[in-house]
Amino acid sequence: MFNVNARLKHKPIYFVLVGFILLLSGAGTAAAQSLDIPSKYWGISFGNSSEFTGLRFNFRDSGVVRITGVNITFWQPRKVEEDDSIVTGLSLGVVPMAGYLRGVQIGLLGVGGTKSVVGISGGLLGAGSGGDMIGINFGGLGAGAGENMTGINIGGLGVGAGNNITGINIGGLGAGAGENMAGLNIGGLGVGAGGSLTGINIGGVGVGAGERLVGISLGGVGVGAKKIRGVTIAGIGVGGQDVGGLTIAGFAAGGSRLTGLTIGGFAVGGRELTGAHFAGAWIKVVEDGRLLGVAASPFNQIQGTVTGLSIGIVNYARRIEKGLQIGLINIVRENKRGLRVLPVFNADFR
Numbered sequence: 001m002f003n004v005n006a007r008l009k010h011k012p013i014y015f016v017l018v019g020f021i022l023l024l025s026g027a028g029t030a031a032a033q034s035l036d037i038p039s040k041y042w043g044i045s046f047g048n049s050s051e052f053t054g055l056r057f058n059f060r061d062s063g064v065v066r067i068t069g070v071n072i073t074f075w076q077p078r079k080v081e082e083d084d085s086i087v088t089g090l091s092l093g094v095v096p097m098a099g100y101l102r103g104v105q106i107g108l109l110g111v112g113g114t115k116s117v118v119g120i121s122g123g124l125l126g127a128g129s130g131g132d133m134i135g136i137n138f139g140g141l142g143a144g145a146g147e148n149m150t151g152i153n154i155g156g157l158g159v160g161a162g163n164n165i166t167g168i169n170i171g172g173l174g175a176g177a178g179e180n181m182a183g184l185n186i187g188g189l190g191v192g193a194g195g196s197l198t199g200i201n202i203g204g205v206g207v208g209a210g211e212r213l214v215g216i217s218l219g220g221v222g223v224g225a226k227k228i229r230g231v232t233i234a235g236i237g238v239g240g241q242d243v244g245g246l247t248i249a250g251f252a253a254g255g256s257r258l259t260g261l262t263i264g265g266f267a268v269g270g271r272e273l274t275g276a277h278f279a280g281a282w283i284k285v286v287e288d289g290r291l292l293g294v295a296a297s298p299f300n301q302i303q304g305t306v307t308g309l310s311i312g313i314v315n316y317a318r319r320i321e322k323g324l325q326i327g328l329i330n331i332v333r334e335n336k337r338g339l340r341v342l343p344v345f346n347a348d349f350r
Contacts, residue, residue, distance in 0.1 A: 033047050033048055034046060034047030034048055034049035034052075034058070035047055036049055036052065040052075041053065042054050043055075044056075045057070045058075046058075048060075048061060048062055048063070048064070049064075049067075050063055050064050050065045050066075051064075051065045051066050051067070052066075052067055052068075052069070053067075053068040053069050054068075054069045054070075055069060055070045055072075056069065056070065056071045056072065057072050057073075058071075058072075058073050058074075059073065059074045059075060060073065060074065060075045060076070060077065060078060061073055061077040061078070061085065061097075061098070062077060062078040062079070064077070064083075064085040064087075064098070065085060065086070066085065066086045066087075066088075067085070067086070067087045067088070067089075067098075068087075068088045068089055069088075069089045069090070070089055070090045070092070071087050071089065071090070071091045071092070071096070072091075072092045072093055073091075073092075073093040073094075073095075073096060073097075074093055074094055075093075075094060075095060076095045076097045076112070077097055077098070083097070083098060083099040083114045083115075084099040084100075084115070085098045085099045085100070086098065086099065086100045086102070087100070087101055087102065087103075088102040088103055089102070089103045089104075090103055090104045090105075090106075091103065091104070091105040091106070091107075091111075092106055092107075093107060093108070094107060094108045094109050095107050095108075095109050095110050095111070095112065095123075096111050096112075097111070097112040097113065097114070098113060098114075099113065099114050099115045100113060100115050100116050100118075101113040101116070101117045101118065101119070101121070101129075102118050102119055103118075103119045103120075104119055104120045104121075105117065105119065105120070105121040105122070105127075106121075106122050106123075107122070107123040107124070107127075108123075108124055109123060109124055109125045110123035110124070110125045110126045110127060110128070110139070111123040111126075111127045111128070111139075112127070112128050112129065112130075113128075113129040113130070113131070113133075114129075114130045114131075115129070115130060115131045116129055116131040116132045116133070116134070117129040117132070117133045117134070117135070117137070117145075118132075118133075118134045118135055119134075119135045119136075120135055120136045120137075121133070121135065121136070121137045121138070121143075122137070122138040122139070123138070123139050123140065124140045125139065125140050125141050126139035126140065126141050126142045126143065126144070126155070127139040127143045127144075128142075128143065128144045128145065129144075129145045129146065129147075130145075130146045130147075131145065131146055131147045131148075132145055132147050132148045132149070132150070133145040133148070133149045133150070133151070133153070133161075134149075134150045134151055135150075135151045135152075136151055136152045136153075137149070137151065137152070137153045137154070138153075138154045138155075139154070139155045139156065140156045141155065141156050141157045142155035142156065142157050142158045142159065142160070142171070143155040143158075143159050143160075144158075144159065144160045144161060145160075145161040145162065145163075146161075146162045147161065147162055147163045148161055148163045148164045148165070148166075149161040149164075149165045149166070149167070149169070149177075150165075150166045150167055151166075151167045151168075152167055152168045152169075153165065153167060153168070153169045153170070153175075154169075154170045154171075155170070155171045155172065155175075156172045157171065157172050157173045157174075158171040158172065158173050158174045158175065158176070158187070159171040159174075159175040159176075159187075160174075160175065160176050160177065161177050161178065162177075162178045162179075163177065163178055163179045163180075164177055164179050164180045164181070164182075165177040165180075165181045165182070165183075165185075165193075166181075166182045166183055167182075167183045167184075168183055168184045169181070169183060169184070169185045169186070170186045170187075171186070171187045171188065171191075172188045173187065173188050173189045173190075174187040174188065174189050174190045174191065174192070174203075175187040175190075175191050175192075176190075176191065176192045176193065177192075177193045177194065177195075178193075178194045178195075179193065179194055179195040180193055180195040180196045180197070180198070181193040181196070181197050181198070181199075181201075181209075182196075182197075182198040182199050183198075183199045183200075184199055184200045185197070185199060185200070185201045185202070186201075186202045186203075187202070187203045187204065188204045189203065189204050189205045189206075190203040190204070190205050190206045190207065190208070190219075191203040191206075191207045191208075192206075192207070192208045192209065193208075193209045193210065194209075194210045194211075195209065195210055195211050195212075196209060196211050196212040196213070196214065197209035197212070197213045197214070197215075197217070197225065198212070198213075198214045198215055199214075199215045199216075200215055200216045200217075201213070201215060201216070201217040201218070202217075202218045202219075203218070203219045203220065203223075204220045205219065205220050205221045205222075206219045206220070206221050206222045206223065206224070206234075207219040207222075207223045207224075207234075208222075208223070208224045208225060209224075209225040209226070210225070210226065211225065211226050211227065212225060212226070212227045212228075212229070213225035213227070213228045213229070213230075213232070213240070214228075214229045214230055215229075215230045215231075216230055216231045216232075217230065217231070217232045217233070218233050218234075219233070219234040219235065219238075220234075220235045221234065221235050221236045221237075222234045222235075222236055222237045222238065222239070223237075223238045223239075224237075224238070224239045224240055225240045226240055226241050226242070227240060227241065227242045227243075228240045228242070228243045228244065228245070228247070228255075229244050229245050230245045230246075231245060231246045232245060232246070232247045232248070233247075233248045233249075234248070234249050234250065234253075235250045236249065236250050236251045236252075237249050237250075237251055237252050237253065237254075238252075238253040238254075238255075239253070239254050239255060240255045241255060241256045241257065242255060242256065242257045242259075243255040243257070243258050243259070243262075243270075244257075244258070244259040244260045245259075245260045245261075246260060246261050247260065247261070247262045247263070248262075248263045249263070249264050249265065250265045251264065251265050251266050251267070252264050252265070252266055252267040252268065252269070253267075253268050253269075254267075254268065254269045254270055255270045256270055256271045256272070257270060257271065257272045257274070258270045258272070258273050258274070258275070258277065259274040259275050260274075260275045260276075261275055261276050261277075262275070262276070262277040262278070263277075263278050263279070264277075264278070264279040264280065264283075265279075265280050266279065266280050266281045266282065267279050267280075267281060267282040267283065267284065267297075268282075268283045268284075268295075268297070269282075269283065269284040269285070269286070270284075270285065270286070270289065271285065271286050271288075271289040271290075271304075272285075272289055272290050272292070273285055273289075273290070273291045273292065273293065273295065274292040274293055275292075275293045275294075276293055276294045276296075277291075277293070277294065277295050277296070278296050278297065279296075279297035280297065280298075281297060281298055281299065282297055282298070282299045282300075282301065283295045283296075283297040283299070283300045283301065283302075283312075284301045284302075284303070285301070285302045285303055285304050286303055286304070287303040287304060287318075288303075288304050289302075289303065289304035289305075290304050290305045290306075290307060291304075291305070291306045291307065291308055291310065291317075291323075292307050292308055293308045293309075294308055294309045294310075294311070295308070295309070295310045295311070295312075296310075296311040296312065297312050298312055298313045298314070299312055299313065299314045299316075300312045300314070300315045300316065300317075300325075300327075301316050302315075302316060302317040302318065303316075303317075303318055304317075304318055304319075305317070305318065305319050305320070305321055306319070306320045306321070306323040306324075306325070307320075307321050307322050307323050308322075308323050308324075309323060309324050309325075309326070310323070310324070310325045310326070310327075311325075311326050311327060312327045313327055313328045313329070314327060314328065314329045314331075315327045315329070315330045315331065315346070316331045316333075317331070317332050317333070318332075318333045318334055319332065319333070319334040319348070319350070320332055320335075320346070320347055320348040321348060322348070323347070323348070324345060324346075324347050325345060325346040325347070326344070326345050327344075327345075328343065328344075329341065329343065330342050330343070330344070330345060330346035331346070332346050332347075332348075332349070334350055335348070335349040335350055336349055336350065
């Protein structure tokens with residue numbers, strides 16, 4: 001006989017089955033249709049409910065306005081580029097997406113917000129936003145934002161933003177920002193910013209900025225920026241128009257202006273050298289340049305003025321003003337005849 005109690009006992013199961021049937025049957029239509037229990041606006045929803053709070057299941061969103069709670073979807077919305085929907089809470093699925101994502105978003109393939117993503121976001125392939133990304137963001141291949149990224153951002157291949165990136169940023173191959181980048185920035189191959197790069201910057205091959213580089217910067221091959229300040233270390237070279245602080249290069253360091261302490265495995269060069277500068281083979285100041293401080297290397301070639309101390313095996317200077325050369329051979333081009341080339345030391349004998 002038909003058991004009424006058994007029927008009532010398993011009624012929730014019937015709701016689930018019916019809900020999923022409606023969900024699948026409505027997957028191909030754009031109109032909002034859903035089975036909502038106990039209310040159209042809250043509780044449990046199966047299908048394309050447009051405004052709902054609670055636990056919601058849908059295959060593919062279309063025309064959604066606002067969802068709050070746990071939202072489980074199985075594919076991206078139909079009109080992604082025009083999506084102004086707001087989803088707040090926990091979003092799960094193959095590709096959880098919305099105009100504005102708030103909360104925790106986890107996607108089997110990826111996570112995306114056309115306008116912004118805020119909270120904790122993770123996707124096997126990637127996590128991204130057409131606008132801003134704020135919070136903790138992880139993408140198996142990459143994490144990126146069309147505008148700004150703030151927080152902890154990790155991409156298996158890379159991390160990038162069209163404007164600014166702030167926080168802890170780690171890219172398997174690289175990390176970069178179209179404008180400014182600040183915080184702890186690590187790129188397997190490189191770290192770069194079109195504007196300023198500030199903080200601790202580590203690039204397996206290189207670190208670079210279009211304008212300012214400030215902080216601690218480590219580049220496996222090179223580090224470069226228009227203006228550099230802080231501790232800068234590169235396996236091969238460091239270069240910029242204005243380089244200051246502690247600068248160490250495995251091969252060479254150069255800039256129009258070098259200030260602070262500079263160490264080059266082979267060479268150091270520039271137009272104006274202020275501070276203490278050491279090289280394994282050669283220090284050069286270009287014509288009409290100036291050494292203000294100390295230069296020490298086997299060959300010091302100061303084609304301008306020495307104001308300070310030049311120490312080497314061979315010291316060359318066009319002129320000396322309040323300075324001194326110490327070495328095996330000391331040459332001052334503008335000294336009086338007979339005093340232009342001297343052993344041990346040379347000074348201003350004009």
